[in-house]
Amino acid sequence: MRHESVFDELKEECGVFGVVSHPEAAQLTYYGLHALQHRGQESAGIVTTDGYSFRHHRQMGLVNEAFNGEILERIAGPTAIGHVRYSTTGDSMLTNAQPLIFQSAAIGQLALATNGNLVNSERLKRELEMQGSIFQTTSDTEVIAHLIAKSRKPTLEEKVKEALAQLKGAYALLILTNDALFVAQDPHGLRPLSMGLLGDSYVFSSETCAFDVVGAEFVRAVEPGELLVLDGKGMRSVRFAEPARRAVCSFEYIYFARPDSDIDGINVHLARKRLGKQLFQEAPAEADVVTGVPDSSTSAAIGFAEAAGIPYELGLIKNRYVGRTFIQPSQSLREQGVKMKLSAVRKVVQGKRVVMIDDSIVRGTTSRHIVNLLREAGAEEVHVRISSPPVKFPCFYGIDTADRKQLIAADHSVEEIREMIGADSLAFLSPKGMIEAVGRSDSHPLRGHCLACFDGNYPTETEAESVLEGQAR
Amino acid sequence: MRHESVFDELKEECGVFGVVSHPEAAQLTYYGLHALQHRGQESAGIVTTDGYSFRHHRQMGLVNEAFNGEILERIAGPTAIGHVRYSTTGDSMLTNAQPLIFQSAAIGQLALATNGNLVNSERLKRELEMQGSIFQTTSDTEVIAHLIAKSRKPTLEEKVKEALAQLKGAYALLILTNDALFVAQDPHGLRPLSMGLLGDSYVFSSETCAFDVVGAEFVRAVEPGELLVLDGKGMRSVRFAEPARRAVCSFEYIYFARPDSDIDGINVHLARKRLGKQLFQEAPAEADVVTGVPDSSTSAAIGFAEAAGIPYELGLIKNRYVGRTFIQPSQSLREQGVKMKLSAVRKVVQGKRVVMIDDSIVRGTTSRHIVNLLREAGAEEVHVRISSPPVKFPCFYGIDTADRKQLIAADHSVEEIREMIGADSLAFLSPKGMIEAVGRSDSHPLRGHCLACFDGNYPTETEAESVLEGQAR
């Protein structure tokens, strides 16, 4: 949950939430999206249906900025889907705010909310346009709507299946019509998507933390390649693709998900604490205090401290009030040492040997900055321990890592990185240690995670060309 | 730093910051106020002078909402004071946003920023009005300006001294003119106010965390009853009152101040950790996990856990994105268990005996809510430990505690409170234990703190009538 950070190096795409047949579906979706706010802060949107027509509201900004009681009143309706989108640096992109809504004589009204990234969307879009389709957004998601609208299949369910079969990439997808809710996950299950039950109403959410907030019970994860259809006849599960090697994104455990979410039954806070313990096993350090980079590394730091028997301290403090319009200090002020967001606590680290736990190193600039903060505050030694393996390959499934040239671990050894960030020692967690610490129940330990950013083995077939594209950028 | 909480029970008045003779004083004040943001979120303001006239900007909202680069550019000037004010529920109160600015042929331009509360302001105001003065705000601070304007003393310094001598209460005060900066603290030193040095420029701040942010060195605290005058002739210290019994507000250590601030040389995080250790000494508990109420109780919880040898866990997670316009769930949704801001982490607390550390109990409603959250998430036992003594008396020095009737500890025993909040056990820290754990260097351990909210011994003479007024309310 350090996503609003000015020095964040990883960004994710989105969160989705849906409720079927509940009298306060719009309000529940509001609370659900609010619980998923860490997955995206650019825009928020909700679409509801009363079985006849849609009501909707989408706006730039946080969930509680985008909605108020009057708006929720206006869009009230028994079935709803919602979406939060992550913050970009570009112009206002309200037209890209989801759920996207489409309507035509052929397919009626359709609202789509997705979390993830298609790797073949550009090609599909070009083909559709050459046949006369006109796109209104730059969003992947619109491609799905056009594929459905163009399908010659007789029923909407078959149209949706035909459309999904053409997609490659990572996606958790909700499609709302006035008659039904369609819920789908990509064949590799890259992004989490869970089903819950609130009374008699099914709810769906990118993370289970939203279930706790709305009082729903977790039922099960939506399966890779599964399409759920919820309509007047109840819920049924169909397949639009053969399930492939299961490959949930490792960074959901390491960094993205909220500590109180469970992914496939494993609590994220506890998994991170085990990552910290494992990290101590693999790379102990002689030190006086352990500190974590708030907030995402706190759990791992506590785990490390407990395993090491070294006190865990708040050696770094984050200002909670850094917002989107924060003014960067001028060059001269930066040189005078004006800090924006993160402070080292002098009385805690002065004269101490400090273990600093972080969840990842992407470009290395943040780590160098933090090591420097600690040294300026008087730390005698700074030992950096990272609760994930080195990130060497770009992600094509919705994480906004830098391109490969900017990934410090792509071209540098651990020792080189240590020197670049100015630490006294540096260690990363091993892939094997990471998998074991997370503890997914798959019998074969290397299965079940997408490790592409660590080892370059992309689960979808397009990886080769994508990497090449990525390098060409 | 849990001040934006929807269930906060304590609120403080403000933070002040000032810089003398620095080319980027306005920007530094912006960063300083940002570091003090936890002391007030209602409005922010900065006034600068170039020696000839003032420039200023004041606005409702957070520092980074109230200011942008263009505004800072417009108000640039070598000497600046700034202010953050806490959030009230009333109407827009922009006219009360500080620094307040006054101007007259008698005193020239004057800007005032204060943190604290006067206990005799109503009487002073009435007297001034009967002599023909007209007040524009409902702020205590305006009284000070009118006293200065009415003074018949020949120099501004003497006018200020005469005015300050009439005030009773708690205040850290900055007065800016085009020629000088006046810095004063009340005779009891109730609110913290520190002096720092940034190159050759003096800076003043309610808390030292702002010094770290702007790169300044801490010099010393401003003393009770001291008036500092900084003008073309340098800085000199004069006295406007005999220093009284030193009585810094205990809650600055317990709750208000940022963990990375030092008050009178004592780091707040470490003091809180010691409060937690002391709390374990006084009231141990048999348990499986220790958790703190984020964020203000985290340090105490870690201290307790270390002393007890029980694992410290994130058993409660706070949603960072609850803002001022957050919609409260409807009654029916509340009954269904929709939670707004704080979640208990089921996998962490389920089936466990949990020690829940909080910094204080005021009305008790928050504690009951949190105990309930933990139980719903499956906690087997909930042992509540409070890192401060019971709050039995209202504060008249700037903390917005409820009036006496609402203070649960005013009329109830610890056992009664335990029952009301539904805990398996409950213990508060003893006043003596609190003082020792904080460890202020005064030779006599009972000196140096204001303990009025715990024991009713108010440092100023007006306490008796004030309490009576308070009870009459």
Added chain:
Amino acid sequence: MRHESVFDELKEECGVFGVVSHPEAAQLTYYGLHALQHRGQESAGIVTTDGYSFRHHRQMGLVNEAFNGEILERIAGPTAIGHVRYSTTGDSMLTNAQPLIFQSAAIGQLALATNGNLVNSERLKRELEMQGSIFQTTSDTEVIAHLIAKSRKPTLEEKVKEALAQLKGAYALLILTNDALFVAQDPHGLRPLSMGLLGDSYVFSSETCAFDVVGAEFVRAVEPGELLVLDGKGMRSVRFAEPARRAVCSFEYIYFARPDSDIDGINVHLARKRLGKQLFQEAPAEADVVTGVPDSSTSAAIGFAEAAGIPYELGLIKNRYVGRTFIQPSQSLREQGVKMKLSAVRKVVQGKRVVMIDDSIVRGTTSRHIVNLLREAGAEEVHVRISSPPVKFPCFYGIDTADRKQLIAADHSVEEIREMIGADSLAFLSPKGMIEAVGRSDSHPLRGHCLACFDGNYPTETEAESVLEGQAR
């Protein structure tokens, strides 16, 4: 120019403006749209191209609210088109704000601005959707873009011609691409569209008053069924349809156009003055003063007064500051006589026989209101003279008349209307008198005007079904 009136009974669709190859095209379009503001106040938009890509800005509100210097700077470019849209009562319709922009691999970037109304757009849209097209707006104009995108013709010019050939209705149309500007008018020439020259740059405008504002010379009207193509090779005129019976909307002369515009070489103010003179010839009145309903009837009233030798007076005064958010008086205040927008001048009309000139009667409520105002102010007699024939049929070409049931003249005789509005006498101008007074140069006097709203003879073939639809509404 009484379009902002709270009691307006006629509303028109839009105004368009375009400039080709001028270094300050965006600014000129801003001034041009400003001169056309009376044709639409809901939204304003400008799209420019530098030959490579579009820049644009569209916003709800008036031209000078929607644009500022910074925005014009940002969208600067040598070729531009713009649009003003009339005010509706519905929700925010920003997505309908023109120029609409489309983009695809098949047709590149396309921006469309239209004034008018298609009568077969619903049917065309349905056909396109059944082939898989998805529409984003409820605007007629999007149909044109989809027809172009779907066309299998090899060049864009041929695609545009094929698309236009399928349209039925009234339209003045500008289509901008990165390579060319297309300018077209429907085969009946229902809406005015003129070509001007500013230095070497062609400009196009719904009304000539915009040419005066930007300093351009009038060249000629765009002809019915003509398509102008302006690209790197210069300007060429092609035909996409046989020119039909010329049928310019009569209400452009009577009401819509600005008095300083010329339509087909005839100045609107002078035409209106002749309408007033003719009206006196057809229906003189014994009276002391002549007054017009400001502002649209002023010219006709002056003409009537001059012909009659009766003084023209400001007997009715309009408040210029009635805006979109004006609060209607409560019922009790209305009964007390609170007036909103129009006042009768007591000293001018008291004890006088007043001729009140208005341009049209649609539902009759406005006329009754004004007659009543004059009587309350003491007028002894009120003789209403209308400078157009009775409106008996709805318009399908872009004028928002009420449906047929609401047209007072559809079901009532002149004498009945007189009684309903409370006038001492009432007369309308004859169609023949109107045509002669306007003085269009066509040899056959009945040619050249669309008189459908007076006589039901719709120039396009779909009139019959349209009227039926209209009645069914």
Added chain:
Amino acid sequence: MRHESVFDELKEECGVFGVVSHPEAAQLTYYGLHALQHRGQESAGIVTTDGYSFRHHRQMGLVNEAFNGEILERIAGPTAIGHVRYSTTGDSMLTNAQPLIFQSAAIGQLALATNGNLVNSERLKRELEMQGSIFQTTSDTEVIAHLIAKSRKPTLEEKVKEALAQLKGAYALLILTNDALFVAQDPHGLRPLSMGLLGDSYVFSSETCAFDVVGAEFVRAVEPGELLVLDGKGMRSVRFAEPARRAVCSFEYIYFARPDSDIDGINVHLARKRLGKQLFQEAPAEADVVTGVPDSSTSAAIGFAEAAGIPYELGLIKNRYVGRTFIQPSQSLREQGVKMKLSAVRKVVQGKRVVMIDDSIVRGTTSRHIVNLLREAGAEEVHVRISSPPVKFPCFYGIDTADRKQLIAADHSVEEIREMIGADSLAFLSPKGMIEAVGRSDSHPLRGHCLACFDGNYPTETEAESVLEGQAR
């Protein structure tokens, strides 16, 4: 009513409106201010009392921008005063928006709304400040409040009288308390202020046009030096000063007031028409058409045309939609002839000898611009006739004329001015002709008008020093 013009040369201060004891006083004040909107567009404000406390709303912008139904609901109350303020070029001046509100133990709550200008406010303010008063605004009006607050008289009525006796200048003044409304006019009666009756409720307004709008009957003008007190005992009239030579501002008839207002029983439109007739008597012209500069000169132009027997035409058209944020054309566009706000109608003036009537010439730039517009549109001759005498002296009573150096008639003969503005002939109305045409009923024709801007005879004693100050500026 051409006050929103970008080329206006005269600006006035304000309008005031008040209602006593009417259940919908706030709404009535809203409509009243709306009718006075032409007197000031910078800000609008209303204060009401229910006899116990004030409610108020003040905001920058037009009346219908500043208020909505919800706000009017919130400030509902049986007695109300309101104010509109004219537009300045400076920063946001919301603190100067009236009615100003003051409160103290000595005088209770006080709200003041004034129209006019004090000539001795600076001196009074300085004296008050040296006694310890602190001012919050730069408004004259605050001086009045401080004088009242400082007064040692026993009753509020006597305090008000004592305060008014110290003022010099022009003012129409409303003072609201929770018990009474005080209404006063300066001893010379420079600004109009009328009393009306709406049922049993007294209303007061700067102009009578507001009475027509709210349905009130005109009773009489408030007299020079009169103080009306309306309280629980009814209304009584007292004197705070001997009435001086009556001197109503001539420009109220010539330019400021709405044509449908009566001042001292004389209708403004009819007075202007007589000014036009008189102008023709004094300075006839051989011409083909007469045109007025819209909107303020329309009545005079009609009068001239009727007297001359020359057709009155709309030779100049004003764009109604020029607002406060209108973008000025760049220099290059200005040279190309881009016009902003006023257009000459080519078909009307081409080849014609044109009489152009305007109400005044201040700096001459506007007249030159308009003459030029007419010539560019083909006018053969342009004869300028001004319906007032030459403005040679600055105004100190609330009209924002340029200082003396900028008044073209201060230093130039009529022939010189004619040449500077490029007219074929130029004539001003004589002072005597103006007075006769307006037709005020005073027995001595030179009495009753303030003619200071024409002849330098200022009615208040401070004129000499003021003129000197004015020249020194």
